[in-house]
Amino acid sequence: MRSLFSIKRVLLAFIVLLVIVLAVAAQQFRLFERVWFNATSASSTDMEAVWLPDYRVSLEAKEIEGLKEDISALTFDPDRRTLFTVTNQNPQLIELSLDGRVLRSIALKGFGDAEAVEYISPNVFVITDERRQLLLKVKIDDSTKRLNADQAEQLSLNVGAGGNKGFEGLAYDSVGKRLYVAKERDPVRILEITGFAENNAKQTYSVHVLDNAKRDKGLFVRDLSSLQFDERTGHLLALSDESRLVLELDVDGKPISTLSLLRGQNGLKKSVPQAEGIAMDDNGVLYLISEPNLFYVFEKEP
Incomplete structure (x- = not known):
């Protein structure tokens, strides 16, 4: 009997420990918030939304030839109708075509x-130096x-810890003249900076840095890799590598739609291995890059 009682106690202790571990893991990966969002979100009734569930991959995991360094971030240049990314090991500014070809490299x-x-x-353009927390x-x-x-x-911005958990993403609102800066993690944050991105030499601007703690707490992702501001809707897209997810945030910072980067979702044959940059052109087409040199295109279904 004592032996049986001891086995039951060990089994009970193991179950309790397992529940604690699973609960901690769920919190770490923000699973409770994500499950709640999936359970309560409905189809889009907002005609102004980007509405990410309607997107499907049209070009998947194309290798960017001629690049051996890890690429990070992505932005669309509407004047040249090209994309720009950066490499961090051997710092370069790389110009890409809309189908993922290298057009030029700038040291x-x-x-x-x-x-x-x-x-x-x-x-x-604005470029970040993550470790020194600089915008250039x-x-x-x-x-x-x-x-x-x-x-x-x-x-120079001194926000939280430096190192390799600093500024991972940028987005610009040309109407509101706001530069959004994403802090990668511990915790994830999105700062709004006004004044720095202005380009009128005849006028003096004061720089302001704003925080939105309520919005940032509602981001059910483990990290932030990149940002994209949609001028048409005023919504912000936030890319998370570790959560394999793109979030659409409305004008109040509330998540309203998602795009999963996992295999079998949104037409993907394989999961995106390490998403690092997202951009949107003026036609609403989404472009995404993954380390070390993979290129993706997502287009909205009619």
């Missing part, structure tokens, strides 16, 4: 750990082959 000198790039206005505004033209950090306009 980045003194940019440290370049992790994100965002188009601001014709020939003007640069100007390029069709003949630019090299950019020097010491010649760029810089903004």
Whole structure:
């Protein structure tokens, strides 16, 4: 009897421990919030929404030839109708065609750990240095082959821990003149910066950094890899590598739709291995890159 009682106690202790481990894991991966969102979200009734569930992959996991370095971030240039990304190991600004071909490479000198790039206005971009928590505004033209950090306009931000958990994503609202900056994790945060991205030399701007703690707590993702602002709806798209997910946030910062990057979802034959950048063109087509050099296109079904 004592032996049987001991076995029951061990079994009970094991079950309790297993429940605790599963609960901690669920919280770590934000599963409770994600399950609740899936259970309560309905089909889109908002004609102004991007509505990510309607997207399907049209170009999957195309290798970007000529790139051996890990790529990070993505932005659409509406003037050239091309895409730009950055590499961080050997810092470069890379221009890509809309079907994932390398058009040119621009050397980045003194940019440290370049992790994100965002188009601001014709020939003007912002690049982040993750480790030093710097934003660097640069100007390029069709003949630019090299950019020097010491010649760029810089903004230093001291937000939480540095290292490799810093600024991973950028997005720009050209109407509201707001630059969104994503902090990767611990915790995930999205900052709104006004004043820095302005490009009028005749006018002086003061820089303001705003936080939205309520919105950030509602982001049921483990990390943030990239951002995209949709000018048509005023909604923000947030990409998470570890959660294999893209979130659409409405004007109040509330999640309203998702796009899964797992195998079998949204037409994907395989899961996206390490999503690092997302961009949207003026036709609503989504472009996504994954380390080390994979390129994806998602288009909305009629």
